[in-house]
Amino acid sequence: MLSIGTLAKRTGTKVQTIRYYEQIGLMPEPGRSEGGQRRYDDAGLDRLAFIRHSRQLGFSLDAIRELLTLSDSPERSCAQVDAVAQRQLKEVEARIARLEALRSELHRMISECSADRVADCRILEVLRDHEECLSDHEKPHSLNTGPGMLEKVM
Amino acid sequence: MLSIGTLAKRTGTKVQTIRYYEQIGLMPEPGRSEGGQRRYDDAGLDRLAFIRHSRQLGFSLDAIRELLTLSDSPERSCAQVDAVAQRQLKEVEARIARLEALRSELHRMISECSADRVADCRILEVLRDHEECLSDHEKPHSLNTGPGMLEKVM
DNA sequence: TATAGGACCTACAGCAGCTATAGGTTCAAG
DNA sequence: CTTGAACCTATAGCTGCTGTAGGTCCTATA
Numbered sequence: 001m002l003s004i005g006t007l008a009k010r011t012g013t014k015v016q017t018i019r020y021y022e023q024i025g026l027m028p029e030p031g032r033s034e035g036g037q038r039r040y041d042d043a044g045l046d047r048l049a050f051i052r053h054s055r056q057l058g059f060s061l062d063a064i065r066e067l068l069t070l071s072d073s074p075e076r077s078c079a080q081v082d083a084v085a086q087r088q089l090k091e092v093e094a095r096i097a098r099l100e101a102l103r104s105e106l107h108r109m110i111s112e113c114s115a116d117r118v119a120d121c122r123i124l125e126v127l128r129d130h131e132e133c134l135s136d137h138e139k140p141h142s143l144n145t146g147p148g149m150l151e152k153v154m
Numbered sequence: 155m156l157s158i159g160t161l162a163k164r165t166g167t168k169v170q171t172i173r174y175y176e177q178i179g180l181m182p183e184p185g186r187s188e189g190g191q192r193r194y195d196d197a198g199l200d201r202l203a204f205i206r207h208s209r210q211l212g213f214s215l216d217a218i219r220e221l222l223t224l225s226d227s228p229e230r231s232c233a234q235v236d237a238v239a240q241r242q243l244k245e246v247e248a249r250i251a252r253l254e255a256l257r258s259e260l261h262r263m264i265s266e267c268s269a270d271r272v273a274d275c276r277i278l279e280v281l282r283d284h285e286e287c288l289s290d291h292e293k294p295h296s297l298n299t300g301p302g303m304l305e306k307v308m
Numbered sequence: 309t310a311t312a313g314g315a316c317c318t319a320c321a322g323c324a325g326c327t328a329t330a331g332g333t334t335c336a337a338g
Numbered sequence: 339c340t341t342g343a344a345c346c347t348a349t350a351g352c353t354g355c356t357g358t359a360g361g362t363c364c365t366a367t368a
Contacts, residue, residue: 003315003316003364004315004316005315005316014355014356015315015316016355016356016357017354017355017356019317019318020354020355020356024354033316033363033364034363035316035317035362035363035364036316036317036362036363037315037316037317037362037363037364038316038317046282049282049284050281050282053281053282053284053287054281055354056307057256057259057260057281058253058256058307058308060353060354061353061354062353067278067281070272070278071272071275071278073272074271074272074273075271075272075273076271076272077270077271077272078267078269078270078271078272078274078275078277078278081267081272081275081277081278082264082267082275082277085260085263085264085277086264088260089257089260089261089264091308092253092256092257092260092308093257095253095308096250096253096254096257099212099246099249099250099253100250102211102212102246103243103246103247103250105211106211106239106242106243106246107243109239110236110239110240110243113232113235113236115232116231116232117228117229117230117231117232118224118225118227118228118229118230118231118232118235119228119229120232121225121232121235121236123232123235123236123239124221124224124225124232124235127204127207127208127211127221128200128203128204128207130203130207133207153210153212154212154245154246154249157335157344157345158344158345159343159344159345168326168327169344169345170326170327170328171325171326171327173346173347174325174326174327178325187334187335187345188334189333189334189335189345189346190333190334190345190346191333191334191335191344191345191346192345192346209325214324214325215324215325216324
């Protein structure tokens with residue numbers, strides 16, 4: 001039986017994080033010692049390792065919840081598992097594309113600036129005036145589509 | 155003079171977001187109408203446009219605060235502006251690198267799975283067992299370096 | 309067996325960067 | 339003058355943790 005601290009060390013997780021996972025129902029409530037301290041078995045260790053590894057691959061806690069539920073019915077088709085992973089891949093790819101657009105915009109902005117004084121700084125000019133941008137990130141004047149028009153970028 | 159709603163529309167910002175920026179001191183307190191409603195002038199519009207555009211390029215609110223302060227002294231050297239932008243570029247590049255590692259890991263995982271049943275699903279196996287990973291994302295068993303071992307990935 | 313001091317407990321506040329709600333007031337078009 | 343959209347403040351919520359305070363337990367050593 002493992003204490004929470006040992007479990008934390010073994011999985012590279014903070015103790016509070018484990019308690020947090022329990023709180024939100026991602027980790028089941030473990031047994032307790034006489035004095036009321038948490039005691040984990042191998043199942044707990046495996047589950048936490050699964051969660052942490054999934055997090056490292058960028059899955060959200062909700063996606064992980066889904067994966068954990070799916071993996072509890074071994075006879076089911078794994079098509080849904082596939083779908084979750086595909087969705088994650090798509091999200092990662094979308095994010096990469098967005099960041100690459102940012103990168104080139106930033107790069108261009110920086111390379112254009114050869115001023116000494118803030119007054120002539122191209123970087124600030126570009127930031128002030130959207131029209132100087134080449135990329136297609138939303139122009140303020142266009143009516144924006146849907147909620148959260150400034151979608152997560154970093 | 156613009157109402158907050160008009161300003162919001164013109165810059166593609168939510169009304170609450172503008173009030174939030176005011177609350178954290180990023181936007182100055184504007185004048186008010188007789189009845190106490192916010193009224194903005196062109197300076198406010200410009201400032202908000204600057205903030206929003208910088209956000210679209212991924213700058214943090216703190217970085218934006220810095221840029222705004224710098225742009226207030228036009229005679230200064232723009233080296234610091236350059237530094238802020240460079241830092242941002244570096245961050246974007248680091249993020250891209252990290253996401254590309256994730257992408258290939260996810261891709262490999264997905265392509266390896268040809269199972270029907272959850273019981274044999276490679277995706278779940280990989281998630282369960284870190285050793286199956288090729289990439290260098292932190293192994294749980296290695297003592298991790300510094301705080302926040304699971305650094306922002308998405 | 310006593311004790312010291314680490315590891316554990318709960319509960320709650322805080323981070324970024326917003327977004328949403330409730331319950332009330334003001335503005336402007338008709 | 340009325341009506342209803344837009345505004346106001348205040349507060350809570352989102353994700354995924356992290357940190358703190360103030361207290362209890364466990365275990366190695368003397």
